Amino acid sequence: MAMAFKMATTGMWVTEECKNSFMEMKWKKVHRFIVFKIDEVSKLLTVDKVGGAGEGYDDLAAALPEDDCRYAVFDFDFVTVDNCRMSKIFFIAWAPTASRIRAKILYATSKDGLRRALDGIHYEVQATDPTEMGFDVIKDRAK
Amino acid sequence: MYGGDEVSAIVVDLGSHTCKAGYAGEDAPKAVFPSVVGSIDQMEVDDPDNSDKNSVSADSKPKGKHKFYVGSQDLGFRRDHMEVLSPIKDGIVVDWDMVESIWDHALRKCLLIDPKEHPMLLAESCSNTQHHREKAAEIMFEKYQVPALFLAKNAVLTSFASGRATSLVVDSGGGSTTVAPVHDGYVIQKAVSTSPIGGELLTDCLLKSLEQKGIAIKPRYAFKRKEIRPGEFQTVDLDFPNTTESYKLYSQRVIASDIKECVCRAPDTPYDETSYSNIPMTPYELPDGQTIEIGADRFKIPDVLFNPSLVQTIPGMESSLETASTIRGLPQMVIDSINKCDVDIRRELYSSILLAGGTSSMQQLKERLEKDLLEESPQSARVKVLASGNATERRFRYEEHGASYIQRKCP
Numbered sequence: 001m002a003m004a005f006k007m008a009t010t011g012m013w014v015t016e017e018c019k020n021s022f023m024e025m026k027w028k029k030v031h032r033f034i035v036f037k038i039d040e041v042s043k044l045l046t047v048d049k050v051g052g053a054g055e056g057y058d059d060l061a062a063a064l065p066e067d068d069c070r071y072a073v074f075d076f077d078f079v080t081v082d083n084c085r086m087s088k089i090f091f092i093a094w095a096p097t098a099s100r101i102r103a104k105i106l107y108a109t110s111k112d113g114l115r116r117a118l119d120g121i122h123y124e125v126q127a128t129d130p131t132e133m134g135f136d137v138i139k140d141r142a143k
Numbered sequence: 144m145y146g147g148d149e150v151s152a153i154v155v156d157l158g159s160h161t162c163k164a165g166y167a168g169e170d171a172p173k174a175v176f177p178s179v180v181g182s183i184d185q186m187e188v189d190d191p192d193n194s195d196k197n198s199v200s201a202d203s204k205p206k207g208k209h210k211f212y213v214g215s216q217d218l219g220f221r222r223d224h225m226e227v228l229s230p231i232k233d234g235i236v237v238d239w240d241m242v243e244s245i246w247d248h249a250l251r252k253c254l255l256i257d258p259k260e261h262p263m264l265l266a267e268s269c270s271n272t273q274h275h276r277e278k279a280a281e282i283m284f285e286k287y288q289v290p291a292l293f294l295a296k297n298a299v300l301t302s303f304a305s306g307r308a309t310s311l312v313v314d315s316g317g318g319s320t321t322v323a324p325v326h327d328g329y330v331i332q333k334a335v336s337t338s339p340i341g342g343e344l345l346t347d348c349l350l351k352s353l354e355q356k357g358i359a360i361k362p363r364y365a366f367k368r369k370e371i372r373p374g375e376f377q378t379v380d381l382d383f384p385n386t387t388e389s390y391k392l393y394s395q396r397v398i399a400s401d402i403k404e405c406v407c408r409a410p411d412t413p414y415d416e417t418s419y420s421n422i423p424m425t426p427y428e429l430p431d432g433q434t435i436e437i438g439a440d441r442f443k444i445p446d447v448l449f450n451p452s453l454v455q456t457i458p459g460m461e462s463s464l465e466t467a468s469t470i471r472g473l474p475q476m477v478i479d480s481i482n483k484c485d486v487d488i489r490r491e492l493y494s495s496i497l498l499a500g501g502t503s504s505m506q507q508l509k510e511r512l513e514k515d516l517l518e519e520s521p522q523s524a525r526v527k528v529l530a531s532g533n534a535t536e537r538r539f540r541y542e543e544h545g546a547s548y549i550q551r552k553c554p
Contacts, residue, residue: 069306095306101170104306111308112327126307126495128529 014045014117021047022118025075026089029053033060036071036114038106045114057135067098069107071114073121076138088122088142091115095128153256155249156266156297157242159231160317160342160501164249167264174253179393180241181212181225211241213248218393221364223385227393233339234268234319236275243282250287258287266297269323269335296330298323301499305529309488310495311481313473313512315448315502317342320473322480324492334483338470340451342400342502345407348444348457350399353435355458361431362394368431378431402427406437407445408506411514414446414453445505448473449515474515493520496528 018036025031032055037048048070049063057074064070072092080086093111095104115121123141127133152167157178165172212218212225230241250258263283267276276294283289298312302325314321318341324331353360364386367379406425416439424436447453451470471479481492496516498509513528520526 093306093308099306101304105303108303108306108308109328126309126491128306132494132527 013043014114015047017047018045018114019117021050022073025073026120029075031075032056033063033072033074035060035063036073037068038110040106045110057138061130061133064094064096066096069096069099069103070094071107071111073118074138076142078139078142086142089120090138090141091118091121091124092133093124093126094133095126097128152262152264152291153250153254153258154264154266155246157231157236157245158316159229159234159319162245162249164254166254174249176214176248176253177218178231178245179218179227179229180244181218181222181390182228182241183210183212183222183225209240211244213244214252219363221383221386221390221394223383224387225390226387227389231318234270234321234337235272236278239278239282243286246282246287258283258289261289262291263287263289263293265292265294266300267294269296269298269321269330269332270337271296296323297499298325298330298335299328301497303328305497307495307497309491310497311477311492312497312499313477313503314499315341315473316500317502320448320476320500320502322473322476324480324484324488326484326488331484334480336471336476336480338451338476340448340470341500342403343396344454345444345447345502346396346400346403348447348454349403349407349440350395352440352444352457353399353437358435360395360398360429362391363398363430364394366431376432398430402435402437403444406441408441409445409448409508409511410442411507411511413450414443419443445508448502448505448508449511473512474519477512477516478519494527496526498528 018034021031021034025034030053031050032053033051035048035050036045038045051059051063057076060072060074064072072094074090074092076088076090078086078088093107095107115124125133125137125141154163154165154167154172156163156172160178161175162178163172164174212220212222218227228238228241230236230238230245236242250256265279265283267279271294279294280292283292298314298321301312301314302308302310308327309325311322311324314323319337319339320341321335321337323335350360361380364383365381367381368376369379371377406427410419419439419442422438422442424438425441426434426436428434443453443457449472451472477496481489484492493516496512498512503509509528513526516526516528
């Protein structure tokens with residue numbers, strides 16, 4: 001499988017746009033979340049949607065299509081039990097049941113390439129339906 | 144090729160019960176047929192049945208001193224002295240001549256392609272040895288001269304087909320059940336567990352338990368049925384003394400597995416004789432017109448998956464699993480397999496258990512497995528069992544792959 005991985009990850013180019021907007025999210029905190037998509041024709045990974053700092057987790061959930069796969073990163077701000085302000089970045093692989101199997105395989109095999117390009121992700125979530133990436137799951141993981 | 148520059152790759156999955164072949168990137172395989180072959184010794188070539196010039200015998204080809212018949216159509220036709228043999232034993236190929244004849248049938252007869260022009264992806268079982276991979280590659284490159292070949296573990300393919308790189312794949316097929324954890328696209332070999340309980344064993348259990356109740360399943364070839372008046376049928380028994388035992392058994396199994404698929408259902412709680420003794424009977428009409436009623440067996444037989452020691456209580460099956468006491472049930476296999484993995488990924492595995500294979504499409508099996516696992520898993524784990532919506536789709540799930548993942552690689 002190693003070769004298939006290499007093939008898939010090198011074949012799918014992560015554009016500068018993706019890296020830049022991720023860095024902006026990480027350092028400048030201008031985005032709350034970013035949704036990435038793979039363009040099947042050009043084999044490029046591009047930014048699909050970005051959410052401003054004021055938007056919340058529900059806006060991210062609404063930004064994901066019901067019948068296609070996506071990758072998303074979410075910056076989760078919270079206050080710990082001892083009143084410390086924390087921020088954790090989540091990576092979400094969204095593969096709903098209704099999406100095409102071709103898309104699911106494409107996203108599952110290319111995930112590694114994007115993960116390597118984006119530095120500083122704390123947790124990873126795989127989701128096939130909204131309950132699997134509910135806010136409670138995120139909170140639970142961040143503890 | 145029309146339009147695209149992409150030559151479509153061929154995917155072949157030779158399972159213990161059925162062989163699936165098709166084009167990569169499509170939603171379902173083009174060809175599905177039983178992975179058993181009918182074999183006739185060439186010594187008996189003067190047999191009149193072999194020399195007739197119908198299309199069926201044109202489909203077969205001589206091979207050494209045997210003549211092989213492959214495909215559901217060819218096997219549906221009874222021939223004198225034809226033995227039905229399987230090239231696969233315990234998930235491992237034992238007879239490569241038969242495998243070649245099956246591949247031939249899949250590529251040349253079903254898909255009608257020239258293997259020289261298409262890259263090939265073979266799905267292999269998790270327990271495949273180095274030697275078997277070499278042999279498969281040798282045949283593919285030297286006999287079929289494929290331009291590119293990739294051997295992929297079927298657990299990995301199932302995992303990718305559902306869009307996950309990390310998951311626990313429960314593949315319950317015809318000949319065996321395999322539980323394999325997949326992490327980031329790799330199978331964790333040391334945690335793979337298998338058991339010989341699969342669809343075929345359940346079919347045999349059903350067959351034996353019907354026999355014991357005095358119901359004999361007449362194979363389809365053994366009678367003729369015609370309509371004498373509208374709505375009224377007459378059944379005439381035919382006798383073929385030269386039919387082999389294995390062909391008779393094969394034909395009976397075809398019927399028994401249909402009964403199993405129609406009426407069986409995994410019970411919600413572990414099966415016990417007393418509480419199921421007076422459940423309503425379900426009728427099933429056999430091909431010869433006789434209607435049988437199936438009661439407790441509807442639930443008892445699927446429960447063998449969860450509690451293998453039940454096999455001992457089915458008359459005639461006692462000897463089939465001598466080591467039944469050491470074989471674990473499905474939930475136990477899942478838990479043991481997860482516990483052999485690294486602590487960090489256990490949680491994720493619990494929350495993405497994927498069902499694959501024909502036997503897993505049994506009614507209520509997903510719900511029962513989820514329930515049993517919830518009882519036995521650690522409290523913090525979120526157990527989630529996933530399966531694709533419809534049963535037939537689930538069987539062929541791991542067939543579909545984007546063509547771009549196929550790479551040349553010699554094992």
